[in-house]
Amino acid sequence: xxxxxxxxxxxxxxxxxxxxxxxxHNRGEVAxxxxxxxxxxxxxxxxxxNLIARALTSKKQCVFASLLPTPTEEDIFWRRPLDGISExxxxxxxxxxxxxxxxxEHYNEQDFIVQTEAILKLNPAGVVFSPIFTKExxxxxxxxxxxxIPYVFIESxxxxxxxxxxxxxxxxxxxxxxxxxxDFGISKNADVLVVNLAKNLENVLHLNQRxxxxxxxxxxxxxxxxxxxxxxxPKSKSDLIKEKLNHVLKQNKNIKAIFTTGSKVYxxxxxxxxxxxxxxxxxxxxxxxxxxxxxxxxxxxFLIGQHPYQQGFKAVKKLFEHVLLQHKISKDEYLPVDIIxxxxxxxxxx
Amino acid sequence: xxxxxxxxxxxxxxxxxxxxxxxxHNRGEVAxxxxxxxxxxxxxxxxxxNLIARALTSKKQCVFASLLPTPTEEDIFWRRPLDGISExxxxxxxxxxxxxxxxxEHYNEQDFIVQTEAILKLNPAGVVFSPIFTKExxxxxxxxxxxxIPYVFIESxxxxxxxxxxxxxxxxxxxxxxxxxxDFGISKNADVLVVNLAKNLENVLHLNQRxxxxxxxxxxxxxxxxxxxxxxxPKSKSDLIKEKLNHVLKQNKNIKAIFTTGSKVYxxxxxxxxxxxxxxxxxxxxxxxxxxxxxxxxxxxFLIGQHPYQQGFKAVKKLFEHVLLQHKISKDEYLPVDIIxxxxxxxxxx
DNA sequence: CTGAAAGCGCTTACAG
DNA sequence: CTGAAAGCGCTTACAG
Numbered sequence: 120x121x122x123x124x125x126x127x128x129x130x131x132x133x134x135x136x137x138x139x140x141x142x143x144h145n146r147g148e149v150a151x152x153x154x155x156x157x158x159x160x161x162x163x164x165x166x167x168x169n170l171i172a173r174a175l176t177s178k179k180q181c182v183f184a185s186l187l188p189t190p191t192e193e194d195i196f197w198r199r200p201l202d203g204i205s206e207x208x209x210x211x212x213x214x215x216x217x218x219x220x221x222x223x224e225h226y227n228e229q230d231f232i233v234q235t236e237a238i239l240k241l242n243p244a245g246v247v248f249s250p251i252f253t254k255e256x257x258x259x260x261x262x263x264x265x266x267x268i269p270y271v272f273i274e275s276x277x278x279x280x281x282x283x284x285x286x287x288x289x290x291x292x293x294x295x296x297x298x299x300x301x302d303f304g305i306s307k308n309a310d311v312l313v314v315n316l317a318k319n320l321e322n323v324l325h326l327n328q329r330x331x332x333x334x335x336x337x338x339x340x341x342x343x344x345x346x347x348x349x350x351x352x353p354k355s356k357s358d359l360i361k362e363k364l365n366h367v368l369k370q371n372k373n374i375k376a377i378f379t380t381g382s383k384v385y386x387x388x389x390x391x392x393x394x395x396x397x398x399x400x401x402x403x404x405x406x407x408x409x410x411x412x413x414x415x416x417x418x419x420x421f422l423i424g425q426h427p428y429q430q431g432f433k434a435v436k437k438l439f440e441h442v443l444l445q446h447k448i449s450k451d452e453y454l455p456v457d458i459i460x461x462x463x464x465x466x467x468x469x
Numbered sequence: 470x471x472x473x474x475x476x477x478x479x480x481x482x483x484x485x486x487x488x489x490x491x492x493x494h495n496r497g498e499v500a501x502x503x504x505x506x507x508x509x510x511x512x513x514x515x516x517x518x519n520l521i522a523r524a525l526t527s528k529k530q531c532v533f534a535s536l537l538p539t540p541t542e543e544d545i546f547w548r549r550p551l552d553g554i555s556e557x558x559x560x561x562x563x564x565x566x567x568x569x570x571x572x573x574e575h576y577n578e579q580d581f582i583v584q585t586e587a588i589l590k591l592n593p594a595g596v597v598f599s600p601i602f603t604k605e606x607x608x609x610x611x612x613x614x615x616x617x618i619p620y621v622f623i624e625s626x627x628x629x630x631x632x633x634x635x636x637x638x639x640x641x642x643x644x645x646x647x648x649x650x651x652d653f654g655i656s657k658n659a660d661v662l663v664v665n666l667a668k669n670l671e672n673v674l675h676l677n678q679r680x681x682x683x684x685x686x687x688x689x690x691x692x693x694x695x696x697x698x699x700x701x702x703p704k705s706k707s708d709l710i711k712e713k714l715n716h717v718l719k720q721n722k723n724i725k726a727i728f729t730t731g732s733k734v735y736x737x738x739x740x741x742x743x744x745x746x747x748x749x750x751x752x753x754x755x756x757x758x759x760x761x762x763x764x765x766x767x768x769x770x771f772l773i774g775q776h777p778y779q780q781g782f783k784a785v786k787k788l789f790e791h792v793l794l795q796h797k798i799s800k801d802e803y804l805p806v807d808i809i810x811x812x813x814x815x816x817x818x819x
Numbered sequence: 820c821t822g823a824a825a826g827c828g829c830t831t832a833c834a835g
Numbered sequence: 836c837t838g839a840a841a842g843c844g845c846t847t848a849c850a851g
Contacts, residue, residue, distance in 0.1 A: 124828060135838045140830065148836055171563050172828035175521045175843045179830095213521055289816060296812040303654050303770060303810075336812065420653060455816040458808035460653075462646040462686065466639060466805040474844060485822045490846065498820055522844035526827045529846095826847085835837085 123164040132157050174214045181216045183438050184238045186248035188225035195407045196382055196427065200273055203431025204247065211439050218435060219243065228252050235259040242266065245438035247431070249274040271437050273430040283441060286433045288425035289453040294332025296456050297402045300421050301376045302341040304400045309375035310345040312367060316352050316383045329380040345373065360390055376400035388413035406459055406467060414461045424457035424467070473514040482507050520794070524564045531566040533788050534588045536598035538575035545757045546732055546777065550623055553781025554597065561789050568785060569593065578602050585609040592616065595788035597781070599624040621787050623780040633791060636783045638775035639803040644682025646806050647752045650771050651726045652691040654750045659725035660695040662717060666702050666733045679730040695723065707736065714740055729753035734772070738763035756809055756817060764811050774807035774817070
């Protein structure tokens, strides 16, 4: 079955191409009868618009918006999804899509709100963002819903929203992967410490999933039978870390491994180095520069990577496919979990 | 500086678009004087053809050829690069590129030659292949060179050829990654066995690089100080494996880990299971189904993945970029090395 | 050696 | 409510 063109449909329906175009784009002003006829022919012949032609001729841009924390020295993590977004934007440039990037200061709810307002004012054809602040994000999704603007979550998601898609990691699985690594590296009766370094409570859901996955592993298959001790260090300040760790390590001399459920492992690594606890195994998340530093020095044994670049890249692609191509897209896309050691980091690209 | 069109060049040069097109495509029949003038204007204004328009109008297809071993039950490894090639082909379909896939029976030089002849007869605009048989591949590259057909290597490469690009893994790095994993999992004085399961000598270069990387790690940074014992099992037949391993493990009771430099680790895993040697750590390459089976059972501790899918995908993309877009492309692209354990395999996509 | 014209498949005013 | 026509930027014969 050769490709059917808009012209062919027009001929078969006995109308002009203009009319066909109108019904295909739902721009009204067409008799009901003509419309159904055309739609029928299109469907029967599985009409697929020629995107090349469309791109060439259409002068209207499709504007998407992204909203992420500003990547800073401290929070370089957000650099990679941003790169992915940029790359996708570049690839889709030929189809007249543009991505306007909005940023907010991390941990600043007010700024987040200001930026969402700006986006709503822009009235884009789609939005990519990470719902870091649950309450504010939920309010944002409500407004997007009202305007009929589709949105894709990256990094984490809000289940009780009407999101188009999610591209991100599976925290539970990430926790299990880490558990397997630690289980491999320690003896049967050694104890394990789980450290939650949450800056705000905001992240708790995410971290909990990782912790849950981690613990579940030992419930159903690990060799290790030691204690699993879990602590929380709400503000990841050095002195607080020192105090808490001093305490727990003193109480439990048998701790041979530490699992940190976030990307600030380097702070734990620093503590371990300072206190010459080099034989404690340390596993954490995200190959950001500070972590890579300690990975190379051997203080961190493994980092779990979660394809932040792909998260940004795929989110934009999904928006494109949904809005421009009207394809059905998969709602939840869990990216693979990468295990990174000091050797594999050399060629690592997230 | 706004985008300049072929029409603009024509105006500035005082000629017609047809003439401009002729010089831009080097189809001759243009006065030398006119030609230089046009080229000058194009260069000065940094003329970039509109690919969308070109794709829409051009009816000539661009045909690439790929040549890989037939993916079989036994050698499922070749399925993934093939998928990558297919996916890239699909994406480039709109630009009229077609990839004709050729296959040869693995380990059959004769068939390989037959297929290369067929490809030469097709006279494609580019070729993607893996130079598995050194001698035959070299002969093939010579003929391609003579016809001016660019070729991209995947999986391994022939240095002494005029290849356009290579997309694949870095065996040396892969070996080091494996070494780091084993070093992490065994005690300081345990011994390590390196097994080369080469079916033919063909693979020796590749395997040697992995072995070299593996050993180099222990030379310059590992904790482990035990013996590194290396054996070769030329035909990967079960009884031969049994015999050889029985022998070496009997001689060296202190072997606590085995590194297999190829994708047939599952054969070693089977041996270990049969002989109840479950506490020997086993690391090998490639998440093919048979290996995944033993990874899940715990007999294989880690698999190293090398993005075979990406190899196929990127190779075709590179050909496209070189031939159609005339972009400069990077000659050697080393893909990252993935560490896979029984937990991360769940979400793994190569 | 060169130009004028048609065409790729779609979209966009505009006229009726 | 509908059609005819121009145009997107390039390529392709064809005529001279």
